[in-house]
Amino acid sequence: MFWVLGMGLGSFYRYxxxxxxxxxxxxxxxxxxWLHASHPGWWPVPVVAAGVALGVLAWxxxxLMRRWPLLARWRVRLWAAGFAPAVAATVALAAVYGPSxxxxxxxxxLAGLVFAVPWWWREDRRRLTRVRLIRERFADTAEQAGLGGARMVSAQIGKWGWSGRVKMRRGQHYADAVSAVPALESALGSRVxxxxxxxxxxxxxxxxxxxxxxxxxxxxIPWEPRTATAKASITDPxxxxxxxDGAPVTVSFLRRHVLIGGATDSGKSGLLNVILARIAECGDTAVWGIDLKKGMELAPWSNVLQRLATDNxxxxALLQAGVDELEKRAEFLTMRGRREWYPKFDEPQLFIMIDEYAELSRxxxxxxxxxxxxxxxxAVxxxxxxxRPTQKAMGEGSALRGxxxxxxxxxxxxxxxxxxxxxxxxxxxxxxxTGFDGPxxxxxxxxxMETPRRGRAYLITDADVTETAITHSRHDSVTMRQAAEIITGGADSGFDGRSGGPEAIGTPPGVSGPEMALxxxxxxxxxxxxxxGSLQAATGRGRRWVYKRLETGRADGTVTSPSYGRWRATMTRQQPAPAELDTGPVDQEGAPPAEPTQDPAGDHGL
Incomplete structure (x- = not known):
């Protein structure tokens, strides 16, 4: 008896x-x-509730759609607009005259049946019924795919399809499921x-x-730019x-080396442009570029690039400047007792972009x-x-790919x-x-991101690239320096002995910020x-800013004053407490927060 009752209640819940x-x-x-028996005068309550529901639905x-995505379809909203008054009328009439x-x-x-038909016939309802049947018959499907003994323990529909959790028999492994993907496609009757x-x-x-x-x-997928007024930081993904599944592909580039690989016409340049656009939107970044196609790929970004090399x-010379920069930063961090560089607007993360790495000289x-x-x-x-990032293409004995x-x-x-x-x-x-069919x-x-999830990059057109480069242009970019040279009558090529070769565009700018300059x-x-005064000229900062750093440096033993008004580094420092070693600097005025963990010394010490 109880078993039959339990099965009946279970069916009511299941369906x-x-x-x-x-x-x-x-x-x-x-x-x-209940209202008729105890509160018959409350009959206006359901009527008012239905009016409120219709008002929210209309205005x-x-x-509503953010909370109930199903209402994004106009047919569902139309159905809801009729359903709410019908329920309110039933409750109100039953409250006044009684339900019978x-x-x-x-x-x-009859009204319930009228509204039940669209409910039963709606698309997601049919999909849910079909997925339930697939789940119930999955044992046979698994047998046909060579995964005998597997069963689907749960299933749910999504925006683009459905998903289910499958439990295999002991002795089978996830790798067996990977190998059985083609057979599963056949057993499920789905497309390749x-x-x-x-x-x-x-x-x-x-x-x-x-x-x-x-x-x-x-x-x-159309490109979605960030507005020029919105502050972006490379410290954020x-x-x-x-x-x-419609989720955004969100990646952190903070202190990360990035590799993009793909065959010809796979959309490599498009993805590269999307990443460059996102980097350009961040004010705490600097970008150098190497394009051995004579600048054909990276020239549109000249408003953002601080340096561009177009031959070996x-x-x-550009890469040597990058090595020099990282060594200066490493020495600076050592003197400050820190282990990591925390990008800020005047101390940015430096990206060195290399298109077709295999064409670089040894x-x-x-x-x-x-x-x-x-x-x-x-942060270099x-x-x-x-x-193809083969060992030969990446350089024999190179650890770069790893x-x-x-x-x-x-x-x-x-x-x-x-x-x-x-x-x-x-x-x-x-x-x-290998089976990807679109750029x-x-x-x-x-x-x-340890599981394979297919993504597609935004489609960024040449017009989008140009607009983004202009919107987020840098005052020390290749374009700006070339314009200044034309105005001042400088050399057309911009070559001043520091750019590394006749086909280098621009000169290596200072990217380390006033702290390192000081x-x-x-x-x-x-x-x-x-x-x-010399320190002010070197840093481009005011007297108050310089004195504040000097006093902090003298307090921790890294700065000394040999005579009144003159300063130099002692090349020694007090050892910080272990807890301070991994912390970052406090942000300067106008800069966005770097990371949740902050450096107590921050901008206030050398």
């Missing part, structure tokens, strides 16, 4: 969505019966390339099965595209390798795009290239991009020291 119209009808009559549809008065039960049942399997962290014998019924990446000679590759190994902590980072923290893999022609770009073993773990589609491997001036000062 609660299908039985919802009956529940609404019964609930309206019971509510009216605040966006607010006259033909009220009949008319209310529509099935995804994702690893479940807590059990090697389980996996998440996703079926993409409607490809959200079938059409390009940036969005470069959209995953298949100038590329070597000397250039060695310099890039040095930056890859030592540049992360001091590489952004490399290449077709230093790439963020890796984007677009379509490749040969399966082994996946492991070359993303790392050994990725192909066997399900990271396969800009990629898999990304980074911190917090420290360098004090370090290089003669034994008798330098006056405050």
């Amino acid at each position: 609660r969505s299908e039985l919802a119209p009956a529940y609404w009808w019964l609930g309206a009559l019971l509510t009216g019966a 605040r549809p966006g607010w 008065a006259g033909d009220l039960p009949t008319y209310s049942a 390339g529509s099935v995804r399997v994702e690893q479940v962290a807590d059990d090697a014998a389980e996996f998440l099965l996703r079926l993409v019924e409607t490809d959200p990446h079938a059409a390009p 940036v969005t470069v595209g959209i995953f298949e 000679e100038s590329a070597e 000397k250039g590759q060695k310099l890039a390798d040095s930056i890859a190994r030592r540049g992360r902590a001091v 980072c590489l952004l490399i795009a290449t077709q 230093q790439m923290n963020v890796r984007f893999c677009l379509r490749v022609n040969e399966a082994p290239d996946v492991d070359l770009i993303l790392g050994a073993g990725k192909l066997r773990a399900g990271w396969d991009t 800009g589609k990629f898999l990304v491997s980074a911190a917090g 420290w360098s001036a004090l370090r290089d000062a003669p034994p008798e020291g330098v006056p405050v």
